[in-house]
Amino acid sequence: IKKEADVVIIGSGGAGMSAAVEAIDSGASVIVIDKQSAVGGNTLLAGSALNASDPERQKQQTMSEAELKTIENILAVEPKNDTMKAWHDTLKKEIDEYKASGANYLFDSPSLHKLQTYIDGDFVAEAEKVDILGENGPEAIKFLEGLGAKWIEQIQAAVGATWKRSHTPTTDLGTQGASFVLPQANYAKDNGADIMLDSKAEELIMTDGRCTGVKGTATDGQPFEITAKKGVIIATGGFGANVEMRQKYNKHWATLDESVDTTNGPFATGDGIVMADAAGANLVDMEWIQLIPTYGPGVFTPYIENQFYINKEGNRFVHEDGRRDELSKAVLEQTDAQLYIISDANTVKDGMTTTGRNVDERVGNGYAWKADTIEELAEMIGVPVENLQASVDQFNNSIRTGNDPFGRTVFDKEFGEGPFYAGLTGPMVHHTMGGIQVTTKCEVLDTNGNIIPGLFAAGEVTGGVHGANRLGGNAITDVIVFGRIAGQNVVK
Ligand code: ADP
Numbered sequence: 001i002k003k004e005a006d007v008v009i010i011g012s013g014g015a016g017m018s019a020a021v022e023a024i025d026s027g028a029s030v031i032v033i034d035k036q037s038a039v040g041g042n043t044l045l046a047g048s049a050l051n052a053s054d055p056e057r058q059k060q061q062t063m064s065e066a067e068l069k070t071i072e073n074i075l076a077v078e079p080k081n082d083t084m085k086a087w088h089d090t091l092k093k094e095i096d097e098y099k100a101s102g103a104n105y106l107f108d109s110p111s112l113h114k115l116q117t118y119i120d121g122d123f124v125a126e127a128e129k130v131d132i133l134g135e136n137g138p139e140a141i142k143f144l145e146g147l148g149a150k151w152i153e154q155i156q157a158a159v160g161a162t163w164k165r166s167h168t169p170t171t172d173l174g175t176q177g178a179s180f181v182l183p184q185a186n187y188a189k190d191n192g193a194d195i196m197l198d199s200k201a202e203e204l205i206m207t208d209g210r211c212t213g214v215k216g217t218a219t220d221g222q223p224f225e226i227t228a229k230k231g232v233i234i235a236t237g238g239f240g241a242n243v244e245m246r247q248k249y250n251k252h253w254a255t256l257d258e259s260v261d262t263t264n265g266p267f268a269t270g271d272g273i274v275m276a277d278a279a280g281a282n283l284v285d286m287e288w289i290q291l292i293p294t295y296g297p298g299v300f301t302p303y304i305e306n307q308f309y310i311n312k313e314g315n316r317f318v319h320e321d322g323r324r325d326e327l328s329k330a331v332l333e334q335t336d337a338q339l340y341i342i343s344d345a346n347t348v349k350d351g352m353t354t355t356g357r358n359v360d361e362r363v364g365n366g367y368a369w370k371a372d373t374i375e376e377l378a379e380m381i382g383v384p385v386e387n388l389q390a391s392v393d394q395f396n397n398s399i400r401t402g403n404d405p406f407g408r409t410v411f412d413k414e415f416g417e418g419p420f421y422a423g424l425t426g427p428m429v430h431h432t433m434g435g436i437q438v439t440t441k442c443e444v445l446d447t448n449g450n451i452i453p454g455l456f457a458a459g460e461v462t463g464g465v466h467g468a469n470r471l472g473g474n475a476i477t478d479v480i481v482f483g484r485i486a487g488q489n490v491v492k
Contacts, residue, residue, distance in 0.1 A: 001218070001222060001223070001224040001225070002224070002225050002226075002227075003031060003194070003196075003224070003225075003226045003227070004226065004227040004228075004229065005028075005029040005030055005031040005194065005226065005227075005228065005229070006023070006028035006029045006030065006228070006229045006230045006491065007019075007020075007023045007028045007029070007030045007031070007228060007230050007231060007232075007233065007487075007490050007491065008030075008031050008032075008033070008213060008214055008226050008227075008228040008231075008232045008233070009023075009030065009031070009032045009033070009232075009233045009235055010033055010034075010201045010214060010232065010233070010234050010235060010236055010272060011032075011033075011034060011041060011234070011235035011236040011237060011272065011459070011461070012032050012033075012034040012036075012039035012040060012041060012181075012185065012195065012197075012235075013040060013041025013042060013043040013044070013181060013235060013237055013459060013460075013479065014041070014043035014180050014181045014184075014459065014476060014479035014480060014483060015043075015235040015237075015458040015459025015460070015461075015478075015479040015480075015482065015483035015486070016032055016034075016041075016233065016235030016458075016459070016483065017032070017039070017043075017181050017184035017185045017188060017483070018143075018184050018458075018479065018480050018483030018484045018487065019233050019235060019456075019458060019483040019484065019486045019487030019490070020032055020184065020185075020188040020193050020487060021147070021184045021187050021188060021484070021487065022483075022484045022486075022487025022488045023233075023487040023488075023490060023491055024187075024188060024191045024192065024193060026487075026488065026491040027491075028230060028490075028491045029192070029194075030188065030192075030193040030194070031193070031194045031195075031196060031226055032188065032193055032194070032195045032196065033195075033196045033197075033199040033201055033214070033216070033224075033226070034195070034196070034197055034198075034199065035198070035199060035200035035201070035219075035267060035271075036197065036198070036265075036267055037197050037198050037219070038197065039181065039182075039185045039195065039197070040177070040178070040181050040182070040185070041181070041237050041265070041267070041268075042237055042238075042240075042264055042265055042268055042460070043177055043180050043181040043476070043479060044175065044177045044178060044180075044181050044182070045175075045177055045263075045264075045265055046176065046177035046180060046475070046476065048158060048176060048177060048180075048302055048472075048473065048475070048476060049156065049158040049161070049166030049167055049168050049176075049302065049303075049472070049473040049476065050137075050140065050141065050144070050166065050167045050169075050180065050473060050476040050477055050480070051113065051137060051158070051161060051165045051166055051167070051471065051472075051473035051474050051476070051477050052113070052137025052138050052140055052141050052165060052167065052477060053108040053109050053110050053112065053113050053134070053137060053138060053165055054108070054138060054141060054155065054165065054167065055108060055109070057151075057153070057155050057167075058105065058106040058107070058108045058155050058164070058165070059105040059106070060105075060153070061105065061106040061154070061155060061164065062104050062105060062106060063104060063105060063106045063107055064402060064409070064411070065402050066402045066403075066404075066409035067106075067409050067410070068107075069409065070163075070409050071091070071095055071107065071112065072095075074091070074112070074115050074116065074119065075088065075091060075092055075095070077115075077119055080123050080127075081127055083127035083128065083130075083131055084115070084118060084127055087111040087114045087115050087118075087131075087134075088111075088115065090109070090111040091109065091111040091112055091115060094107075094109050094111065094112075095107070106155070106164055108163065108164075108165050110134040110135050110137065110138070111134070112163070113133075113134040113137060113163075113165060114130050114131055114133070114134035114135075116162055116163055116471065117130050117133060117134060117466070117467075117471055117474060118130045118467070120162060120323050120469055120471055121433075121466050121467025121468050121469050121470065121471075122467055122468035122469065123467065124285060124288065124467030124468040125285075125464060125465055125466055125467030126464040126465070128440050129440065129464050129465045130465070132440060132481060132482070132485070133465060133474065133477055133478060133481055133482075136477075136481040136484075137165075137477050137481065139481075140477055140480040140481050140484075141167060143480065143484065144179065144180070144183060144480065147183035147184060147186075147187050148173075148183045148186075149169055149173075149179040149180070149183050150169065150170045150172055150179070151167045151168060151169060151170065152168045152169075152170055152354070152355070152356075154168075154354070155167065156168060156303040156305060157303060157304050157305055157321060157410050157472075158302050158303060158304075158472035158473040159292065159293075159294045159302055159303070159304050159320075159324065159327070159472045160292070160322070160323055160324035160327065160469075160470075160471060160472030160473075161304075161471055161472040161473045161474075162321060162322070162323065162410075162471060162472075163410075164305070164410065165473070166303070166472070166473040168303075168355050170356070171355075171356040176355065176356075180476050180479070180480070196224075198218055198219035198220070199216060199217075199218050199219075199224060200216050200217055200218070200219070200271075201214045201215070201216040201236075201271065201272075201275065202215055202216040202217060202271075202275070203215045203216070203275060203278070204232060204275050204276070204278070204279045204455065205225070205227075206279055209452070209453065210452075210453040210454045211228070211231065211232045211279065211452060211453070211454035211455035212227060212228060212454060213225065213226050213227040213228045213232065214226050214228070214232055228454065230454070230490055230491055231454040231455065231456055231490040231491075232454060232455055232456065233442075233456040233457065233458060233486045233487070233490055234272040234275070234276055234436065234444070234455070234456070234457040234458075234461055235272070235457070235458050235459045235461060235479075235483060235486070236270075236271050236272030236273075236461050237264075237267075237268050237272070237459060237460045237461055238264070238268050238270065238431060238432035238435065238460035238461065239268060239269060239270025239273060239432050240262045240263070240264035240268045240289075240429045240430060240431065240432055241262050241264045241265065241266050241267070241268040241269055241429075242268070242269040242270045243256070243257060243258050245269070245270045245273075246260075246289060246429060249286040249287050249289070249434065250287065250289055251287040252287060252288070252289070252325075253289065253291065254332075256289060256429060260291070260427070260428065260429055261296075261428040261429070262428055262429040262430070263292060263295045263296075263428050263429070263430045264429070264430070270432070270461075272435075272436070272457065272461040273435055273436060273461060276436045276444060276455070276457065276461075279452065279455065280446045280447060280452065281436050281437065281444050281445065281446060281447075281452060281455070281457075282436075282437040282445050282446060282447045282449070283434065283435065283436060283437065283463065284434060284435070284436075284437045284463035284464050285433050285434035285435070285463040285464060285466075285467065285468075286432075286434035286435070286463065287434065288432075288433035288434055288466075288467070288468050288469070289429060289431075289432050289433070289434075290324055290325065290429070290430050290431040290432070290433060290469065290470055291324065291325070291328035291427040291428060291429055291430060292324050292327075292328065292427065292428060292430035292431075292472075293324070293327050293328045293330075293331040293339060293425065293426060293427040293428075294309075294327070294339075294341060294425060295425060295428050295430065296367060296423075296425040296426075296428065297362060297365050297366075297367045297368065298341070298362070298365070298367030298368040298422075298423030298424045298425050299341060299423045299425055300341075300343060300347060300348060300353045300357055300359050300362070300368075300421065300423060301343075301347055301353045301354065301355050301357065302355075302472070303347075303354075303355070304320050304321055304410060305410055305411055305412035306343065306344070306346035306347045306354075306412050306413060306415070307320065307341050307342060307343050307347055308320055308341075308342055308391065308395045308415070309327075309331075309339045309340065309341055309342070310339065310340050310342060310383065310387075310388065310391050311334040311335055311338075311339060311340075312334065312335040312336060312338065312340075312382075312383060313335065313383060313384070313387060314378065314383030314384050314385075314386075314387030314388040314390075314391060315387050315390075315391060316391045316394060316395070316405075316406060317330055317333075317334060317339075317406075318330035318331075318406055319404065319406040319407045319408035319409075320406075320408055320410075321408050321409060321410035323469050323471075324430070324469060324470070324472060325468070325469045328427040331426060331427055332427060336426075337426050337427065338424055338425065338426040339424075339425065339426065340381055340383070340422045340423065340424055341422070341423040341425065342377075342388075342391070342392075342415075342420065342421070342422055343420070343421040343422075343423070344415050344416060344417055344418060344419075344420050344421070345417040345418060345419065346412065346413045346415070346417070347421070348419070348421055359421065362423075363421075367423060367424045367425065368421065368422070368423050368424075369381055369421065369422045369423075370419050370420070370421050371418070371419060371420050371421075372418050372419055372420075373418060373420070374388055374389055374392060374418075374420060376420075377420045377421075377422055380422070381422045381424070392415050392416075395414075395415050396414045396415055396416070398411070399411045399413075399414055400414075431460065431470055431475060432460065433463065433465075433466045433467065433468070433469070433470055434463040435457075435460065435461045435462045435463040436457040436461055436462050436463065437462070437463060437464060438456070438457050438458070438462050438464070439451065440485075441456075441485060441486075441489040442456045442457060442458050442462075442482055442485050442486035442489055443455070443456055443489065444456060444457050456486045456489065456490050457486065458479070458482040458483045458485065458486035459478065459479040459482060459483060460475065460478070460479070462482065465478050465482070466478070
């Protein structure tokens, strides 16, 4: 098969489909290819949330003294460069005004989002990328709303988000992840994009140093070759499901061999990274691989505020609102490297989570338990009841006093009304922070720092946006914001 279009996009996840919308809106003809038989990628699988400051919604919620202290701690971090200094100065001014006004609503701003992203990524990310991410988050919300996405009212904190700015889609479009990619996919289809499924890209076509198309093979064995008149966008996601690549680049975990499960679909094999590498692209931050300790069949919701974690002895062991790398490391030190996530009626009502998942369907699957009392729950999961009760008491006391022994500051309501739930899980490979190096316009850079003409990349396939650790809920912001930027620039 031979085809031609202005723009060829490899990968139909959130990044690829956001790019498609922008390229179409600029009047370009677009072909999207995906090796799977359905669109969506890991974005569709995401049980997840979109982080963006959204004062209008956040002002409906209150902020505790402990949360205000978190902001002060952030302001106490010495700026590393001028970009960070600018965020810092803006936030300082905003917080001074906030305090002077005597308000107690949940504060947020792009500056706070940027600082948290950069600090919690250990300053490994490129500050300019973090700036774009935080600045364009609010616009990403509007973009998705404009294409039909809707959110539940409460702004929550996804695991590892470290702040309540995670937007949860309603389940109108099916899974939660659906709202982050199907609105764009439907728009692209309705506006003439050619979406070629079951088509695996294998090689970038390079002509005199310029990327002019893509070659590959369809699932039925047919080879294809697509010429891109303006450019190719790589949006193939990460390599979380590629054990060999994980092992090759991992420096920070004892092992990432096949004994470590992944939350990713089997298609997340890093193909775009390998193809770009072969075309001379530079790769950055490849060693940073994210494990998440709170996924799997026993987990009801990706949010933390109304849940706490215990080990197999029934004791809390970590501040649940911490970074994903900290949480994963803490869990790896516990018995069997597992944890129980404990929930009550604040998370699950009438068998449904606040995010619209049917929990009762999961109970009894070997990973999830439900009980009317704390005693009964402790017995079911085999932990000493006095320890579980002490953990409940500790959680509530931390809310009342604002002083948690593990330093947790993100809470919502006190724990107490049953039924009670426990979910058993452990760390799994979730996201690869490293990948192709790109400019702030998503142009791919080669190993000499020069732009490779005609070649763009966006989403998890790129590196430099998150640094050493990605905040929970920032991946969706990344794919929408940078997918759009790639789609706008490829046609220029
Ligand atoms: P992102 O979150 O960065 O948008 P996703 O994981 O959501 O990434 O989507 C990536 C998509 O790319 C998946 O649907 C996957 O099937 C597709 N993909 C990965 N490798 C290839 C390839 N070699 N050819 C075509 N599609 C690919």
